[in-house]
Amino acid sequence: CVNMFAMYQTLIAQSTTVLSCVDLVVADGERKSFVKVDMSIPCQDGTHKMSTAGLLFAIGYGFGIPSAFIFGYQFMNGRLGRPAQTRAMFMFLIGGYQDRFWWWQSLIMVRKLLLVLIVVFISNAELQTYCGMWTMGIALILQVVLAPNSQPNFNQVEALSLAIITVTLNFSLLYFWPQMTDASKNVLTVLLILATFGAIVLFAVYLYRPLRGMLGEKLALVKELQGKAAAALQEREENAAQKGQRVFRSDRAHRDVDRFDDDGDAEELLEVGALASPTRINLTAPAGAEAGVARRPQFRPVFEEVDREEDDAPYIPRREHRSLTAEQLSQL
Structure with missing residues:
Protein backbone atom coordinates (compact mmCIF):
# COMPACT_ATOMS: atom_id res chain seq x y z
CA CYS A 1 0.00 0.00 0.00
CA VAL A 2 2.79 2.43 0.86
CA ASN A 3 4.60 1.80 -2.44
CA MET A 4 1.37 2.13 -4.38
CA PHE A 5 0.66 5.45 -2.70
CA ALA A 6 4.21 6.73 -3.24
CA MET A 7 4.22 5.79 -6.95
CA TYR A 8 0.61 6.79 -7.60
CA GLN A 9 1.27 10.04 -9.48
CA THR A 10 4.22 8.56 -11.42
CA LEU A 11 2.20 5.56 -12.58
CA ILE A 12 -0.70 7.77 -13.67
CA ALA A 13 1.60 10.11 -15.59
CA GLN A 14 3.47 7.30 -17.35
CA SER A 15 0.37 5.31 -18.26
CA THR A 16 -1.45 8.32 -19.70
CA THR A 17 1.61 9.70 -21.50
CA VAL A 18 1.99 6.47 -23.48
CA LEU A 19 -1.56 6.87 -24.77
CA SER A 20 -1.42 10.58 -25.61
CA CYS A 21 -1.13 11.79 -29.22
CA VAL A 22 0.26 14.89 -30.90
CA ASP A 23 -0.77 16.49 -34.21
CA LEU A 24 1.92 17.15 -36.79
CA VAL A 25 1.83 18.84 -40.21
CA VAL A 26 2.92 16.23 -42.76
CA ALA A 27 2.07 18.25 -45.89
CA ASP A 28 0.43 21.50 -46.97
CA GLY A 29 -2.98 21.48 -45.41
CA GLU A 30 -2.55 17.92 -44.10
CA ARG A 31 -2.11 16.98 -40.45
CA LYS A 32 -1.70 13.59 -38.87
CA SER A 33 -1.77 12.46 -35.25
CA PHE A 34 1.08 10.36 -33.86
CA VAL A 35 1.78 8.74 -30.52
CA LYS A 36 3.70 11.25 -28.41
CA VAL A 37 6.32 8.81 -27.12
CA ASP A 38 6.83 7.13 -30.50
CA MET A 39 6.30 9.27 -33.58
CA SER A 40 6.46 6.21 -35.87
CA ILE A 41 3.05 5.01 -34.66
CA PRO A 42 0.01 6.92 -35.97
CA CYS A 43 -2.79 7.24 -33.50
CA GLN A 44 -5.29 5.98 -36.10
CA ASP A 45 -3.16 2.93 -36.85
CA GLY A 46 -4.31 -0.56 -35.90
CA THR A 47 -1.49 -0.91 -33.37
CA HIS A 48 -2.98 1.99 -31.43
CA LYS A 49 -6.65 1.16 -31.81
CA MET A 50 -6.83 -0.02 -28.17
CA SER A 51 -5.76 3.40 -26.89
CA THR A 52 -9.28 4.27 -25.79
CA ALA A 53 -9.55 1.11 -23.70
CA GLY A 54 -6.11 1.72 -22.22
CA LEU A 55 -7.04 5.28 -21.37
CA LEU A 56 -10.20 4.13 -19.61
CA PHE A 57 -8.21 1.60 -17.58
CA ALA A 58 -5.65 4.27 -16.64
CA ILE A 59 -8.35 6.66 -15.48
CA GLY A 60 -10.06 3.80 -13.66
CA TYR A 61 -6.79 3.07 -11.85
CA GLY A 62 -6.42 6.74 -10.97
CA PHE A 63 -9.85 6.93 -9.38
CA GLY A 64 -9.78 3.34 -8.14
CA ILE A 65 -6.87 3.73 -5.73
CA PRO A 66 -8.50 6.55 -3.69
CA SER A 67 -11.84 4.73 -3.82
CA ALA A 68 -10.20 1.51 -2.60
CA PHE A 69 -8.68 3.39 0.33
CA ILE A 70 -12.05 4.84 1.35
CA PHE A 71 -13.82 1.48 0.98
CA GLY A 72 -11.10 -0.42 2.87
CA TYR A 73 -11.04 2.06 5.72
CA GLN A 74 -14.81 2.05 6.15
CA PHE A 75 -14.99 -1.74 5.89
CA MET A 76 -12.33 -2.40 8.54
CA ASN A 77 -13.38 0.41 10.84
CA GLY A 78 -17.14 -0.04 10.53
CA ARG A 79 -18.06 -3.55 9.43
CA LEU A 80 -15.23 -5.37 11.21
CA GLY A 81 -15.15 -3.03 14.20
CA ARG A 82 -11.36 -2.79 14.52
CA PRO A 83 -10.58 0.94 14.84
CA ALA A 84 -7.13 0.48 16.41
CA GLN A 85 -5.94 -1.96 13.73
CA THR A 86 -7.48 0.19 10.99
CA ARG A 87 -5.72 3.30 12.24
CA ALA A 88 -2.39 1.50 12.43
CA MET A 89 -2.78 0.09 8.91
CA PHE A 90 -3.78 3.39 7.27
CA MET A 91 -1.64 5.71 9.38
CA PHE A 92 0.47 6.71 6.35
CA LEU A 93 -2.72 8.12 4.77
CA ILE A 94 -4.66 9.50 7.74
CA GLY A 95 -1.75 10.70 9.87
CA GLY A 96 -1.77 14.45 10.52
CA TYR A 97 -5.46 14.94 9.73
CA GLN A 98 -8.42 15.36 12.03
CA ASP A 99 -10.49 12.25 12.65
CA ARG A 100 -13.45 13.56 10.68
CA PHE A 101 -11.20 14.28 7.68
CA TRP A 102 -9.57 10.86 7.45
CA TRP A 103 -10.51 10.78 3.73
CA TRP A 104 -8.63 14.00 2.85
CA GLN A 105 -5.65 12.21 1.33
CA SER A 106 -7.99 10.60 -1.21
CA LEU A 107 -9.09 14.06 -2.28
CA ILE A 108 -5.46 15.09 -2.74
CA MET A 109 -4.84 11.99 -4.88
CA VAL A 110 -7.79 12.90 -7.11
CA ARG A 111 -6.40 16.43 -7.45
CA LYS A 112 -3.06 15.02 -8.58
CA LEU A 113 -4.87 12.82 -11.09
CA LEU A 114 -6.71 15.81 -12.55
CA LEU A 115 -3.47 17.78 -12.93
CA VAL A 116 -1.81 14.86 -14.73
CA LEU A 117 -4.75 14.51 -17.10
CA ILE A 118 -4.70 18.26 -17.79
CA VAL A 119 -1.01 18.24 -18.67
CA VAL A 120 -1.16 15.08 -20.79
CA PHE A 121 -4.36 15.51 -22.76
CA ILE A 122 -4.60 19.29 -23.18
CA SER A 123 -2.06 20.44 -25.72
CA ASN A 124 -2.93 24.16 -25.64
CA ALA A 125 -0.69 25.87 -23.08
CA GLU A 126 -3.15 28.65 -22.28
CA LEU A 127 -5.98 26.20 -21.68
CA GLN A 128 -3.67 24.10 -19.52
CA THR A 129 -2.96 27.15 -17.39
CA TYR A 130 -6.65 27.94 -16.98
CA CYS A 131 -7.57 24.39 -16.02
CA GLY A 132 -4.68 24.10 -13.59
CA MET A 133 -5.54 27.43 -11.98
CA TRP A 134 -9.17 26.42 -11.51
CA THR A 135 -8.19 23.07 -10.02
CA MET A 136 -5.72 24.60 -7.57
CA GLY A 137 -8.11 27.45 -6.75
CA ILE A 138 -10.82 24.99 -5.71
CA ALA A 139 -8.28 23.04 -3.64
CA LEU A 140 -7.15 26.28 -1.94
CA ILE A 141 -10.72 27.25 -1.03
CA LEU A 142 -11.42 23.82 0.45
CA GLN A 143 -8.16 23.91 2.43
CA VAL A 144 -8.83 27.35 3.90
CA VAL A 145 -12.49 26.68 4.74
CA LEU A 146 -12.21 23.15 6.12
CA ALA A 147 -8.67 23.23 7.60
CA PRO A 148 -8.45 19.42 7.77
CA ASN A 149 -5.00 19.14 9.38
CA SER A 150 -4.73 18.48 13.09
CA GLN A 151 -2.10 21.20 13.64
CA PRO A 152 -2.58 24.88 12.72
CA ASN A 153 0.94 25.08 11.29
CA PHE A 154 0.16 22.24 8.90
CA ASN A 155 -2.92 24.07 7.63
CA GLN A 156 -0.94 27.26 7.15
CA VAL A 157 1.83 25.54 5.19
CA GLU A 158 -0.66 23.68 2.99
CA ALA A 159 -2.68 26.82 2.31
CA LEU A 160 0.49 28.79 1.54
CA SER A 161 1.72 26.21 -0.96
CA LEU A 162 -1.64 26.08 -2.76
CA ALA A 163 -1.82 29.87 -2.81
CA ILE A 164 1.65 30.17 -4.37
CA ILE A 165 0.72 27.68 -7.11
CA THR A 166 -2.59 29.42 -7.80
CA VAL A 167 -1.01 32.88 -7.97
CA THR A 168 1.80 31.61 -10.22
CA LEU A 169 -0.69 30.08 -12.67
CA ASN A 170 -2.81 33.22 -12.59
CA PHE A 171 0.07 35.56 -13.40
CA SER A 172 1.34 33.11 -16.01
CA LEU A 173 -1.73 33.94 -18.10
CA LEU A 174 -0.16 37.33 -18.77
CA TYR A 175 2.40 35.64 -21.00
CA PHE A 176 -0.37 34.95 -23.49
CA TRP A 177 -1.36 38.65 -23.69
CA PRO A 178 -0.50 39.81 -27.22
CA GLN A 179 0.47 43.33 -26.10
CA MET A 180 2.95 41.94 -23.53
CA THR A 181 6.45 43.19 -24.36
CA ASP A 182 9.63 41.25 -23.78
CA ALA A 183 10.69 43.62 -20.99
CA SER A 184 7.35 43.13 -19.25
CA LYS A 185 7.72 39.37 -19.55
CA ASN A 186 11.16 39.56 -17.95
CA VAL A 187 9.80 41.62 -15.07
CA LEU A 188 6.96 39.14 -14.62
CA THR A 189 9.42 36.27 -14.58
CA VAL A 190 11.51 37.96 -11.88
CA LEU A 191 8.39 38.59 -9.78
CA LEU A 192 7.31 34.97 -10.02
CA ILE A 193 10.80 33.78 -9.07
CA LEU A 194 10.84 36.11 -6.05
CA ALA A 195 7.40 34.88 -4.96
CA THR A 196 8.54 31.28 -5.19
CA PHE A 197 11.74 32.04 -3.30
CA GLY A 198 9.75 33.81 -0.57
CA ALA A 199 7.53 30.75 -0.20
CA ILE A 200 10.61 28.55 0.17
CA VAL A 201 11.93 30.83 2.92
CA LEU A 202 8.59 30.63 4.76
CA PHE A 203 8.63 26.86 4.48
CA ALA A 204 12.15 26.82 5.94
CA VAL A 205 10.97 28.98 8.86
CA TYR A 206 8.07 26.61 9.56
CA LEU A 207 10.45 23.68 9.39
CA TYR A 208 13.08 25.33 11.57
CA ARG A 209 10.79 25.94 14.55
CA PRO A 210 9.90 22.31 15.32
CA LEU A 211 13.42 21.13 14.51
CA ARG A 212 14.89 23.68 16.91
CA GLY A 213 12.54 22.58 19.69
CA MET A 214 13.26 18.91 19.08
CA LEU A 215 17.03 19.43 18.99
CA GLY A 216 16.84 21.54 22.16
CA GLU A 217 15.03 18.76 24.00
CA LYS A 218 17.54 16.15 22.82
CA LEU A 219 20.53 18.30 23.86
CA ALA A 220 18.99 18.98 27.27
CA LEU A 221 18.44 15.25 27.76
CA VAL A 222 22.03 14.46 26.77
CA LYS A 223 23.39 17.08 29.20
CA GLU A 224 21.20 15.72 31.98
CA LEU A 225 22.42 12.16 31.39
CA GLN A 226 26.04 13.33 31.27
CA GLY A 227 25.59 15.16 34.57
CA LYS A 228 24.03 12.12 36.24
CA ALA A 229 26.79 9.85 34.94
CA ALA A 230 29.51 12.22 36.13
CA ALA A 231 27.88 12.56 39.57
CA ALA A 232 27.54 8.79 39.94
CA LEU A 233 31.17 8.25 38.93
CA GLN A 234 32.38 10.88 41.36
CA GLU A 235 30.30 9.37 44.16
CA ARG A 236 31.75 5.91 43.54
CA GLU A 237 35.28 7.27 43.52
CA GLU A 238 34.72 9.12 46.81
CA ASN A 239 33.21 6.05 48.47
CA ALA A 240 36.07 3.88 47.26
CA ALA A 241 38.64 6.38 48.56
CA GLN A 242 36.98 6.70 51.98
CA LYS A 243 35.92 3.12 52.73
CA GLY A 244 37.92 0.96 50.34
Missing part, protein backbone atom coordinates in the same frame (compact mmCIF):
# COMPACT_ATOMS: atom_id res chain seq x y z
CA GLN A 245 36.58 -2.41 49.23
CA ARG A 246 33.51 -3.83 50.96
CA VAL A 247 34.47 -6.63 53.41
CA PHE A 248 32.31 -9.59 54.40
CA ARG A 249 32.85 -12.18 57.14
CA SER A 250 31.77 -15.84 57.18
CA ASP A 251 31.65 -17.81 60.42
CA ARG A 252 32.55 -21.00 58.56
CA ALA A 253 35.55 -19.36 56.92
CA HIS A 254 36.59 -17.94 60.32
CA ARG A 255 36.58 -21.38 61.89
CA ASP A 256 38.19 -23.33 59.05
CA VAL A 257 40.71 -20.88 57.69
CA ASP A 258 43.44 -22.02 60.08
CA ARG A 259 43.43 -25.41 58.35
CA PHE A 260 45.14 -24.00 55.30
CA ASP A 261 47.03 -21.11 56.95
CA ASP A 262 50.70 -22.00 56.51
CA ASP A 263 52.12 -19.90 59.34
CA GLY A 264 49.47 -20.88 61.87
CA ASP A 265 47.99 -17.36 62.10
CA ALA A 266 44.33 -17.62 61.15
CA GLU A 267 43.13 -14.78 59.00
CA GLU A 268 40.18 -13.08 60.65
CA LEU A 269 38.62 -11.79 57.43
CA LEU A 270 38.29 -13.00 53.87
CA GLU A 271 37.40 -10.64 51.10
CA VAL A 272 34.67 -12.25 49.00
CA GLY A 273 33.45 -10.91 45.65
CA ALA A 274 30.06 -12.60 45.22
CA LEU A 275 28.36 -15.98 45.25
CA ALA A 276 28.07 -17.19 41.67
CA SER A 277 25.62 -19.87 42.86
CA PRO A 278 24.47 -21.40 46.18
CA THR A 279 27.33 -23.93 45.85
CA ARG A 280 30.12 -21.69 44.53
CA ILE A 281 32.29 -19.15 46.36
CA ASN A 282 34.51 -16.71 44.44
CA LEU A 283 37.43 -15.50 46.52
CA THR A 284 39.09 -12.32 45.31
CA ALA A 285 42.85 -11.96 45.17
CA PRO A 286 45.27 -9.07 44.57
CA ALA A 287 45.93 -7.97 41.03
CA GLY A 288 48.06 -10.50 39.16
CA ALA A 289 47.59 -13.26 41.77
CA GLU A 290 45.69 -16.50 41.37
CA ALA A 291 42.13 -16.53 42.69
CA GLY A 292 40.85 -19.69 44.31
CA VAL A 293 37.43 -21.29 44.03
CA ALA A 294 35.88 -23.59 46.65
CA ARG A 295 33.02 -25.95 45.83
CA ARG A 296 31.07 -27.33 48.79
CA PRO A 297 27.53 -28.37 47.82
CA GLN A 298 26.60 -28.96 51.45
CA PHE A 299 28.07 -25.66 52.63
CA ARG A 300 26.02 -22.48 52.18
CA PRO A 301 27.58 -19.75 54.30
CA VAL A 302 25.79 -16.56 55.15
CA PHE A 303 27.90 -13.43 54.85
CA GLU A 304 27.47 -10.22 56.75
CA GLU A 305 29.04 -6.89 55.83
CA VAL A 306 31.68 -5.64 58.22
CA ASP A 307 31.79 -2.00 59.33
CA ARG A 308 35.50 -1.28 59.55
CA GLU A 309 35.03 1.71 61.83
CA GLU A 310 32.96 -0.17 64.45
CA ASP A 311 34.24 -3.78 64.15
CA ASP A 312 36.93 -4.77 66.64
CA ALA A 313 38.58 -7.25 64.30
CA PRO A 314 41.72 -5.90 62.66
CA TYR A 315 41.42 -4.98 59.03
CA ILE A 316 43.85 -6.78 56.78
CA PRO A 317 44.64 -4.73 53.65
CA ARG A 318 44.04 -6.37 50.31
CA ARG A 319 47.72 -6.54 49.42
CA GLU A 320 48.43 -8.77 52.48
CA HIS A 321 45.96 -11.48 51.40
CA ARG A 322 47.48 -14.62 50.00
CA SER A 323 45.99 -16.61 47.14
CA LEU A 324 44.68 -20.10 47.95
CA THR A 325 46.18 -23.12 46.30
CA ALA A 326 44.10 -26.01 44.96
CA GLU A 327 45.28 -28.25 47.84
CA GLN A 328 44.19 -25.72 50.43
CA LEU A 329 40.83 -25.22 48.74
CA SER A 330 40.21 -28.98 48.70
CA GLN A 331 40.43 -28.99 52.50
CA LEU A 332 37.42 -26.67 52.83
